[in-house]
Amino acid sequence: MLIEAKNLSKTYMSGEVETRAVCDVSFTIDKKEFVAIMGPSGSGKSTLMQMLGLLDRPTGGKYFLDGRDTNEFSDDELAELRNKRIGFVFQTFNLLPRTTVYENVELPLLYDHAASNKRNREEIMEALESVGMEHRVNYFSNQLSGGEKQRVAIARALVTDPEIIFADEPTGNLDSKSGIQIMKILQELNEKGKTIILVTHENYTAKHAKRILSIIDGKIVSDKPVEGRMKAGDKEYMLK
Amino acid sequence: MKSIISPIKISYKNLLAAKFRSFLTIFGIIIGVAAVVIIFAVGRSAQELVLDQIRGIGSNLIGILPGASEESGPPAAVMGITVTTLKYEDLLEIKKEKNVPEIENAAGYVSGTAVVKYQEEELGVSFTGTTASYLDVEDTGIIEGRFFSEDEETNLSKVAVLGSEISKDIFDGDNPIGKKIKINNHKFTVIGTLKEREAAAFGISSQNDSIFIPLFTAQKLILGISHLVFIRAKVDTVGNIPLAKENISALLRNQHDIDNPKDDDFSIRDQASAVEIVGSVTDAIRYFLLAVGTISLIVGGVGVMNVMLIAVNQRIQEVGLRKAVGAKNFDVMLQFLIESASISFLGGAIGIILGIFISFLVYLAVNALGYDWQFLISIESIFVASSVSILIGVIFGLYPAYKASKISPMEALRYE
Numbered sequence: 001m002l003i004e005a006k007n008l009s010k011t012y013m014s015g016e017v018e019t020r021a022v023c024d025v026s027f028t029i030d031k032k033e034f035v036a037i038m039g040p041s042g043s044g045k046s047t048l049m050q051m052l053g054l055l056d057r058p059t060g061g062k063y064f065l066d067g068r069d070t071n072e073f074s075d076d077e078l079a080e081l082r083n084k085r086i087g088f089v090f091q092t093f094n095l096l097p098r099t100t101v102y103e104n105v106e107l108p109l110l111y112d113h114a115a116s117n118k119r120n121r122e123e124i125m126e127a128l129e130s131v132g133m134e135h136r137v138n139y140f141s142n143q144l145s146g147g148e149k150q151r152v153a154i155a156r157a158l159v160t161d162p163e164i165i166f167a168d169e170p171t172g173n174l175d176s177k178s179g180i181q182i183m184k185i186l187q188e189l190n191e192k193g194k195t196i197i198l199v200t201h202e203n204y205t206a207k208h209a210k211r212i213l214s215i216i217d218g219k220i221v222s223d224k225p226v227e228g229r230m231k232a233g234d235k236e237y238m239l240k
Numbered sequence: 241m242k243s244i245i246s247p248i249k250i251s252y253k254n255l256l257a258a259k260f261r262s263f264l265t266i267f268g269i270i271i272g273v274a275a276v277v278i279i280f281a282v283g284r285s286a287q288e289l290v291l292d293q294i295r296g297i298g299s300n301l302i303g304i305l306p307g308a309s310e311e312s313g314p315p316a317a318v319m320g321i322t323v324t325t326l327k328y329e330d331l332l333e334i335k336k337e338k339n340v341p342e343i344e345n346a347a348g349y350v351s352g353t354a355v356v357k358y359q360e361e362e363l364g365v366s367f368t369g370t371t372a373s374y375l376d377v378e379d380t381g382i383i384e385g386r387f388f389s390e391d392e393e394t395n396l397s398k399v400a401v402l403g404s405e406i407s408k409d410i411f412d413g414d415n416p417i418g419k420k421i422k423i424n425n426h427k428f429t430v431i432g433t434l435k436e437r438e439a440a441a442f443g444i445s446s447q448n449d450s451i452f453i454p455l456f457t458a459q460k461l462i463l464g465i466s467h468l469v470f471i472r473a474k475v476d477t478v479g480n481i482p483l484a485k486e487n488i489s490a491l492l493r494n495q496h497d498i499d500n501p502k503d504d505d506f507s508i509r510d511q512a513s514a515v516e517i518v519g520s521v522t523d524a525i526r527y528f529l530l531a532v533g534t535i536s537l538i539v540g541g542v543g544v545m546n547v548m549l550i551a552v553n554q555r556i557q558e559v560g561l562r563k564a565v566g567a568k569n570f571d572v573m574l575q576f577l578i579e580s581a582s583i584s585f586l587g588g589a590i591g592i593i594l595g596i597f598i599s600f601l602v603y604l605a606v607n608a609l610g611y612d613w614q615f616l617i618s619i620e621s622i623f624v625a626s627s628v629s630i631l632i633g634v635i636f637g638l639y640p641a642y643k644a645s646k647i648s649p650m651e652a653l654r655y656e
Contacts, residue, residue: 046653050650050653053564075568076568076570080568083566088652090561090652090653099253108565110246111567
């Protein structure tokens with residue numbers, strides 16, 4: 001059991017108004033799963049992902065990562081975990097401007113103070129090769145298309161060889177062709193053993209996963225395996 | 241090492257991306273650092289120049305002035321008070337070896353302004369009435385003709401010796417010896433021209449621009465006075481100056497019937513105290529300018545802080561991302577501190593270059609005017625200016641860096 005959420009809650013206080021973004025959510029996720037967290041806007045899916053990705057702390061309940069209670073970790077320890085065990089892919093790519101592909105993918109390695117610089121180059125090129133972007137290694141981020149940017153972002157998420165990849169609406173800012181490319185890469189990564197957690201509001205995108213957690217108003221309303229899974233790049237798929 | 245180079249590269253990339261705004265940011269620092277460099281370079285040279293001028297008139301001379309005044313303060317005459325107690329007889333007594341053996345020679349002076357006429361030309365000039373001992377005491381000489389004799393000092397002779405510039409002004413390069421001029425409508429004969437003299441004598445207007453006439457002639461004929469404006473005495477060695485001052489004081493008290501030193505009606509000044517006074521005045525000026533430079537640097541620092549705060553605000557999502565991929569609070573804070581230090585260091589570097597350049601221009605200009613100016617840029621002042629500019633960046637960058645470090649990793653997900 002890689003991830004265990006037990007009565008997870010997140011409540012925001014804005015003045016006197018209390019907003020309950022996530023209410024009492026419980027589930028588990030094992031290694032090598034491909035889970036989609038699906039819900040409409042305002043459902044709390046982003047808030048849930050923030051907690052699972054260790055970007056934020058819950059206000060209620062517990063989140064166990066690999067059996068350890070994440071509430072016990074300090075901010076610095078959480079940063080270490082995010083660096084080594086988690087990779088993020090964002091809807092808006094979040095690449096650094098005026099910076100090369102190489103330097104973008106390198107970023108997580110810079111915050112691993114124990115790592116030596118010599119191995120960096122190998123790891124970066126490996127990550128770029130797995131997304132098919134090694135030929136653009138010296139390009140600047142603003143010289144890339146949307147699809148290329150997202151691929152570089154995925155390479156960055158992979159460079160420290162984390163176990164879990166969190167993808168927040170990864171195809172939201174892409175045309176359909178690039179979107180298919182991205183979903184194909186995610187599915188391939190899952191085949192190779194990565195745990196993928198995908199957050200989306202589109203049923204169509206969610207069906208690329210193997211399991212869907214549906215969330216509405218901060219509560220899980222269903223937790224089912226996917227029927228009729230989409231396989232990105234398949235000929236049949238193109239017809240659907 | 242990477243974690244230092246990377247922020248430095250980032251800061252210069254960001255600077256280049258918004259060139260005009262960047263320039264405005266570091267402008268204050270450029271000015272402040274340039275000011276500090278110029279003050280150190282020019283200030284010291286200027287001070288040396290002024291002190292050299294004073295030293296140039298003879299470090300073994302002492303001045304005796306009428307009217308009591310503090311050694312460390314200005315003499316009475318400067319304050320506009322005319323005291324008439326110093327007399328020609330005092331000068332004669334001072335010159336006597338048995339009274340003040342340390343004195344080699346002494347000269348007495350009066351001065352004023354008069355109208356000089358030659359043929360059709362009329363000029364307002366400064367004149368000095370003095371004794372024959374002038375050449376020896378002031379360590380100068382005659383180019384043409386001669387200076388007045390001791391007899392002429394007291395026999396009301398109407399002879400005049402011209403300073404080098406006055407000679408050119410009146411006679412246009414012609415030989416002035418033997419020619420007649422009118423000083424306040426009295427006929428005088430020109431008997432000599434003085435050498436050109438660089439240093440401005442302390443208390444007399446420049447020798448080159450003066451006319452010199454015998455003491456009694458000046459006193460009785462032109463000014464209608466019987467006192468001396470001051471006496472200057474040449475001491476045999478610098479080491480004997482204190483002793484000479486004592487002896488002269490005792491002598492004058494005797495001459496003037498003064499029992500209590502508190503009732504002294506004269507002041508004695510030496511070179512060293514003049515150098516000290518001027519030195520402390522110019523020091524004060526330099527420190528004041530340094531304070532102005534420092535204020536400018538502080539203003540520059542505030543500029544850096546402002547721009548860094550704006551930068552932090554604009555880069556919230558970026559900082560969120562960095563934290564999301566593993567940056568700790570310290571990593572973020574260090575990054576922004578290095579960025580602000582890099583920016584202000586750049587301002588400092590430009591300021592140093594600008595400061596050296598302007599100091600060099602001043603050096604060229606002053607030398608062109610004929611003064612012997614030195615181009616003094618010390619390595620220490622450059623080192624200090626560089627360190628200060630980095631320090632400013634760090635100090636004024638602390639608050640923005642702190643704010644940046646507080647940004648939550650969730651900000652990576654906030655899409656504007």
